[in-house]
Amino acid sequence: MQSLNSIQTLAVLALPVLFAITVHEAAHGWMARRFGDSTAMLLGRVTLNPLKHIDPIGTILVPAVTFLLSSFLFGWAKPVPVNWRNLHHPRRDMVLVALAGPGANLIMAVFWALAVKLGVALFDVFEWLAMPLIYMGSAGVLINSILMTLNLLPILPLDGGRVLAGLLPPRMAWRFSRLEPYGLFIVIGLLATGLLGKILWPLVVGVIEILPASEIVKRILESL
Numbered sequence: 001m002q003s004l005n006s007i008q009t010l011a012v013l014a015l016p017v018l019f020a021i022t023v024h025e026a027a028h029g030w031m032a033r034r035f036g037d038s039t040a041m042l043l044g045r046v047t048l049n050p051l052k053h054i055d056p057i058g059t060i061l062v063p064a065v066t067f068l069l070s071s072f073l074f075g076w077a078k079p080v081p082v083n084w085r086n087l088h089h090p091r092r093d094m095v096l097v098a099l100a101g102p103g104a105n106l107i108m109a110v111f112w113a114l115a116v117k118l119g120v121a122l123f124d125v126f127e128w129l130a131m132p133l134i135y136m137g138s139a140g141v142l143i144n145s146i147l148m149t150l151n152l153l154p155i156l157p158l159d160g161g162r163v164l165a166g167l168l169p170p171r172m173a174w175r176f177s178r179l180e181p182y183g184l185f186i187v188i189g190l191l192a193t194g195l196l197g198k199i200l201w202p203l204v205v206g207v208i209e210i211l212p213a214s215e216i217v218k219r220i221l222e223s224l
Contacts, residue, residue, distance in 0.1 A: 010064065012135045012136055012139045013139045013143065015136060015140075016112065016136060016139045016140035016142075016143045016144070017059075017063065017143055018050045018054075019050075019108065019140070020105060020108060020140070020143045020144050020147050021050070021053055021054075021059060021075075021077045021147070022048055022049070022050045022052075022053050022077075023048065023104045023105075023108060024077070024101040024102075024104050024105055024147060024151075025045065025053045025077050025078070025079075025080045025101065026045070026046050026047060026048060026053070026080075026104075027100040027101050027103065027104035028040065028080040028082065028097055028098075028100050028101050029041060029045045029046035029080045029082075030046050030100065031096060031097045031100035032080070032082045032087070032093075032097045033046060035087045035088050035089075035093040035096065035097065036086050036087050036088045036093070037082055037083050037084070037086035037087050038086070039081045039082060039083045039086070040080045040081055040082065043081060045080050045081070052078075053077045053078055053080075054077060054078070055076060055077055055078045058075050058076035058077065058078075059075055059076065059077050060075075062075045062076075063075035066191070079157070082094070082097055091166050091173075092166065094162060094165075094166045095162070095163050095166035095167065097162075098159040098160075098162035098163050098166070099159065099163060101151055101159050102147075102148040102151050102152050102159055102160075105144040105145075105147045105148035105151075106144070106148055106207075108140065108144045109140070109141050109144035109145050109148070109207065109208075109211055110211060110212070111140070112136075112137045112138075112139075112140025112141045112144065113137065113141050113211040113212040113213050113214070113217060114137075114212055114213075115133050115136070115137035115140070116133065116134050116137035116138055116141070116212075116213040116216055116217055116220075117212050117213045117216075118133055118137075119131070119132075119133030119134035119137060120134065120213065120216060134216070134220060135220060137213075137217075138216070138217045138220035138221055139221075141208060141211060141217050142204070142208070142217075142221055145204045145207040145208055146200065146204055148207065149200050149203040149204055149207065150196075150200060153187075153199075153200075155179075155183050155186055155187060156176070156177065156179055156180035156183045157180055157183050157184070158183065158187070161176075161180070161183065164176065165177055205218075
């Protein structure tokens with residue numbers, strides 16, 4: 001497989017990034033609706049329309065710049081609003097709502113890995129179709145693996161922070177929640193110092209290795 005230049009790489013990544021972020025956010029709203037909170041549904045956020053979830057800076061500008069400068073994707077979408085007071089069992093349900101986003105990314109990673117396998121199967125007959133499937137599928141595996149592991153970090157306002165807050169005893173959860181205003185700065189600091197990549201990359205590789213067509217995906221990712 002030939003190596004791609006920066007423009008080609010961004011083109012390959014664009015669709016998987018949009019799907020990864022859109023489905024992630026919609027999954028939060030869908031799960032909240034199941035447990036009694038219709039806030040996201042009423043605001044039109046339980047949808048696969050990416051325009052409803054895109055933050056111009058966090059979804060487009062920041063990921064493009066960080067990838068071009070460091071080959072690491074970092075960004076965010078508009079958070080899906082959840083009113084915990086409407087949930088049937090607020091502490092338990094908030095944990096499940098938080099896990100819905102990373103869970104959706106895991107499902108999408110499997111889907112994209114299967115797309116790679118399909119591309120390989122079609123390669124000898126329909127190379128024009130197989131190549132986009134292989135490259136885009138590999139990018140989809142990478143994007144969703146990164147987004148899943150990043151969001152599971154136990155830092156508020158990330159999903160992992162929401163999960164930890166829901167599992168801690170109430171008094172400790174309250175103290176932990178006071179760190180939320182500083183969470184984004186903590187993540188940016190980890191990114192700037194290179195610690196974020198050192199923490200996440202082994203986890204990302206571990207996720208990729210359990211997926212179908214993992215060896216093919218890893219070879220393709222070397223060319224991105």
